[in-house]
């Protein structure tokens with residue numbers, strides 16, 4: 339795009355985001371610009387619109403368009419046991435602490451189509467902790483949440499999931515947790531018993547429970563710094579004393595106003611622990 | 621006397637895309653950048669997605685510029701070479717700062733050259749120079765044209781000289797480019813900026 343085309347595009351992008359906020363209360367105003375621009379260009383092609391103003395007109399007048407647009411406004415890319423080393427780090431640093439609680443609550447923020455939540459459930463089952471755990475898995479994309487709830491994935495993804503699971507230090511076999519049928523892998527309902535999938539926005543909603551662990555991976559990367567701060571503030575407020583926070587492999591608390599509320603547990607795999615303000619040496 | 625002298629001061633950022641045969645090409649190119657260079661250099665090299673990349677370790681001792689693996693939201697510095705990490709798209713964003721994303725594969729690749737080039741065209745407009753080096757796919761061709769449309773400069777490694785010529789040929793076929801050059805001349809051009 340030439341400079342003037344880009345200027346128009348950015349003006350229309352801002353108007354579109356404002357319109358979606360005013361009409362539907364989804365707040366994308368604090369999202370990182372470069373990635374949003376790219377996905378809105380893809381949306382123009384997909385919906386055959388010549389400008390974002392035209393797209394905005396449709397989003398306002400056809401509510402079904404908002405649902406379709408959610409897949410362009412958010413990024414639904416996930417994997418089971420994505421970054422296996424992260425799960426190893428959880429087993430090493432977090433599981434021993436979790437064992438000390440009689441009952442557990444864990445929050446997977448930005449759970450997409452459920453892969454991360456099922457990975458966590460399987461890890462907890464392997465560690466003998468699932469029965470005493472409630473996993474809150476939240477997202478703003480309703481269609482993704484429905485898929486998460488169903489727990490059905492294309493069979494051609496299973497080889498990758500299995501390899502990741504093995505590398506994550508899994509003590510069981512992933513095949514214990516799903517049934518293959520008609521090109522699909524249907525995950526065990528007993529995993530889902532302890533997971534509550536629900537709609538929650540890190541941009542507009544507040545804390546809903548006290549939890550021992552928050553895992554929010556590859557979500558903050560799409561936020562600008564002030565929205566990141568809002569989300570990290572929520573995590574801090576949701577975490578119990580000495581609770582844990584895990585984020586994505588390329589995300590960091592470095593730029594956050596709240597970074598002083600956490601200590602590093604595993605720098606490489608982005609595990610943090612909420613500081614104990616009572617001050618018992620942490 | 622450098623034949624690219626007229627370009628001096630025109631460019632803030634150089635974006636480079638490479639795939640098969642790319643390490644060798646980058647090894648000839650990046651160490652040539654003078655320590656005094658104020659350029660920001662951003663590199664997407666297609667690497668395996670499931671293991672850590674050694675690019676920073678390989679290039680840091682060989683380069684006179686600072687070499688960094690990109691972290692999301694890092695402020696972008698002049699005189700620095702940034703490599704895309706495995707399994708993330710590397711973009712530049714308003715700040716200027718680094719923006720990584722876990723979006724879908726583009727051209728079967730993550731990181732993708734097109735994604736970097738398109739974001740650099742948006743951010744730097746006329747002040748970016750894009751280079752497509754050796755590779756065996758078509759990534760980078762569309763991104764280089766985005767740079768041309770924004771008024772930036774487009775450079776392609778001479779296909780005859782590239783270890784794998786598919787990517788340079790695709791970049792040339794996609795539209796007009798400013799220079800098709802062998803590596804030693806690309807190095808000379810970069811030194812003049």
Ligand SMILES: C[S@@+](CC[C@H](N)C(=O)[O-])C[C@H]1O[C@@H](n2cnc3c(N)ncnc32)[C@H](O)[C@@H]1O
Pocket residue numbers: 412413414415416417420447448449450451453454476477478479482538539540541542554555556557722
């Ligand atoms: C790239 S996926 C990450 C999925 C998973 N956590 C993982 O790492 O594999 C990003 C998810 O964040 C969700 N998301 C985006 N904005 C959000 C918000 N404001 N609140 C909650 N979730 C959000 C998207 O809908 C998407 O499902």
